[in-house]
Amino acid sequence: MNQTASVITAKVGLAKAKDSALLIGFFKDKTGLNAELSELDKEYGNAVSSYIKGNSFKGDKGEIKSIYANKGIKNIVLVGLGEEEKYGLDVLSNTIADASKRMRDSKTENFSIFLESFKGRFREEDCVEKAALGILMGVYQFTEYKTKDKDKIKKIRQATIISNSGKTFDNEIKYASAVADAVNKTRDLINTPPNVATPEYVAGYAKEIAKKSNLKCTIFDEKQIESMKMGCFIGVSQGSINKPRMIVLEYYGAAKTQKPIAIVGKGVTFDSGGLNLKPYPYILNMKDDKGGAVAAMHIIEACARLRLAVNIIVITPLCENMPSGTSFRPDDVLKAYNGTTVEIKNTDAEGRLILADALSYAAEKKPQAIIDIATLTGASLIVLGYAGTPFVCTDESLRKRLNNASAKSLEKLWELPLWQEYEDSLKSDVADVKHIGDEGEAGVITASMFLKNFVGDIPWAHIDIGTTVWSKVDKGILTKGATGATVRLLMEMMREWK
Numbered sequence: 177m178n179q180t181a182s183v184i185t186a187k188v189g190l191a192k193a194k195d196s197a198l199l200i201g202f203f204k205d206k207t208g209l210n211a212e213l214s215e216l217d218k219e220y221g222n223a224v225s226s227y228i229k230g231n232s233f234k235g236d237k238g239e240i241k242s243i244y245a246n247k248g249i250k251n252i253v254l255v256g257l258g259e260e261e262k263y264g265l266d267v268l269s270n271t272i273a274d275a276s277k278r279m280r281d282s283k284t285e286n287f288s289i290f291l292e293s294f295k296g297r298f299r300e301e302d303c304v305e306k307a308a309l310g311i312l313m314g315v316y317q318f319t320e321y322k323t324k325d326k327d328k329i330k331k332i333r334q335a336t337i338i339s340n341s342g343k344t345f346d347n348e349i350k351y352a353s354a355v356a357d358a359v360n361k362t363r364d365l366i367n368t369p370p371n372v373a374t375p376e377y378v379a380g381y382a383k384e385i386a387k388k389s390n391l392k393c394t395i396f397d398e399k400q401i402e403s404m405k406m407g408c409f410i411g412v413s414q415g416s417i418n419k420p421r422m423i424v425l426e427y428y429g430a431a432k433t434q435k436p437i438a439i440v441g442k443g444v445t446f447d448s449g450g451l452n453l454k455p456y457p458y459i460l461n462m463k464d465d466k467g468g469a470v471a472a473m474h475i476i477e478a479c480a481r482l483r484l485a486v487n488i489i490v491i492t493p494l495c496e497n498m499p500s501g502t503s504f505r506p507d508d509v510l511k512a513y514n515g516t517t518v519e520i521k522n523t524d525a526e527g528r529l530i531l532a533d534a535l536s537y538a539a540e541k542k543p544q545a546i547i548d549i550a551t552l553t554g555a556s557l558i559v560l561g562y563a564g565t566p567f568v569c570t571d572e573s574l575r576k577r578l579n580n581a582s583a584k585s586l587e588k589l590w591e592l593p594l595w596q597e598y599e600d601s602l603k604s605d606v607a608d609v610k611h612i613g614d615e616g617e618a619g620v621i622t623a624s625m626f627l628k629n630f631v632g633d634i635p636w637a638h639i640d641i642g643t644t645v646w647s648k649v650d651k652g653i654l655t656k657g658a659t660g661a662t663v664r665l666l667m668e669m670m671r672e673w674k
Contacts, residue, residue: 181315181332183308183353185345188338190290191219194248195336197287199275200224201294202235203260212292212340216252220245224252237267240278251284255294263296266586269306270652273314277650280315280332288336304337305348306586309664311335312356313653318367351482355667358478359660365470366645366658370446370463375413375494378445378466379421382473382492389480392426406493406533407511408518412526413495415450415503420495422534425473427480427488436487437673438543439476439666440534442527442550443469443494450497450523451505458554464658465527467645468549469494471662478663479670486673491538493530497523509607513537516629519607527552528611528626535630545574545635548627549662555619556642564588565644565661568624571635578637581669587662589639598625639665 190198190212200213207228209217217224223243227233233241237258242251255275257263272289279287295303315332322329339345365373365381379395386393398419402410406422413420423443426436444465448454454462469492476490504510508520510529514536518529527550538546559566567589569575575591582589598621601613609629613622624638641661647654 181312181335183311183335183337183349185304185337185339185349187340187342190216190338192248193288193338195250195286195288196284197242197251197253197279198249199253199255199272199287199289201255201257201271201290202233203257203263204235204237206260207233207235220247220252224254227254238271238274240275242282253279253287257294257296260296265298265302265306268294268296268298268303269310269586272307272310273653274651276311276314276332276335280330283330285331285333286335287332288338291337291339300339300341300343301345301348304339304345305352307337308349308352309356310653312352313359313660316360316363316655318364318657320364320368351671354478354481355664358474358667359663362467362471362474362660362663363655363658366464366467368463370496373445373463373466374418375421375443375445375496376418378443378469378494379423382423382425385473385477386425389477391476391480394424396422396424404513405511406513406537408513408529409493409495409533411504411508411510411520412450412497412529415500416496416498418445418496420493423469423473423490423492423494425476425490427476429479429483430485430487432487434487435542435544436489437670438538438541438546439472439488439490440531440538440546440548441469441472441490441492442466442531442548442552443492444527444530445494445496447497447524447526448499450526451499451503452522452524453499454524461646464645465551466494467551467641467658467661471549471660475663475666475670478667482671484670486670488670489538489541489543491534493534495530497526512630514539514630516609517607519604519610521610521612525612525623528623531627532630535627539630539632539634543634545571545637546631547637547639547666549639549641551642551645552623552640553619553642556640556644559592559620560590560643562643562647564590565639565641566590566592566620567637567639568592568594568621569637570594570628570631571637574635574637577669577673578665581665581672585664585668587665589665592621592624594621594625594628598622602626
């Protein structure tokens, strides 16, 4: 991990606070000072009130102004929260993330946040958790492969959340730290280049996670995968010199009699498209095609770290999809682990094939639910853009859990239908099923409908992070590169699972 920031809470009068910077939030056109801020202002020679009266600060969303004080606090930073009626925990988290980036870039290594000024109408506990996540995710940087001037890379060392309530917020800080760590480790491994993060490398990484977190870990090599008759998985991987691996991680935080939740993550460590080679620029960033597998691995690690009262099994098929003389071809027919024969129409629709075998394997374990995470389609961009993630679900209880976790984790989801018409588009003349529709329409849904063939009657949800796995912007909790999509979502779901 490149980021060593930590977040703590403290109860101290603002006038007595000592730090490199103190962040104070203000809503738009509500820049008056309460009693505590007035005391601080007086201690600092009316610097805050004078600055605001000079019309230099309005409280607009995203507005950040720094007042050089050079006393116990070196800089008093005024942070605009925008209109109060539009204020939500997402605004809080992203605003604090942006302010944290600003602190880092100005070479501030330690700063404090006046919680009361950011709280709005929300519970302090929720604000502390989301503020901590905003800081720890916002200041993330991937610098592993930088070799020059590494000593000049700016970092936040510690952020202190100042509260008046006297509460310790230990649980909120512990949870936020574990989740942010899982998100940032997920980002690190997804950002790791494909010449390094091969299937064997990722499998070795998973083995280390398991050892440190006391997880049961089973790794299948290519001969074992082939002997298990995972024909779709082997078909996709056979064009690459880097051989496939399948990881199974198990965590038991509840009674062994309780059925586990299965999380299946797509792990294509590099996707060239195979013989249906991806054109430029779509071949760029295809190291992110392992995003589902990497997220799943760190979700189970964080659950073990927090000792959540759930049983989880994570299954991640790992391979490369490469063009060569041994690659699988359009018109090939592959036999999946559950015996279903699949007609291949495009080798760049490989993710659903390795998932077919992994989902069938998961279904054999008789879990209470299966959730798969996959960078499955470019069509996800057309459905929701970069703002949210599409999903499908076959069970009402699981659907409610996902929607509840979405609202609380601030990871946006939107459900798509599984109508009969989409199943009809996958009928094959020569095999049991085709793996894509003829016209490429409704790409997210038809891919989901294909996967549905491999889960039986077990409650199932498919989450397509094809777009949200990657960010082109450095804004709020996002940085350019991998996002760690679904980690916050499924951690929220796991901690409330009963």
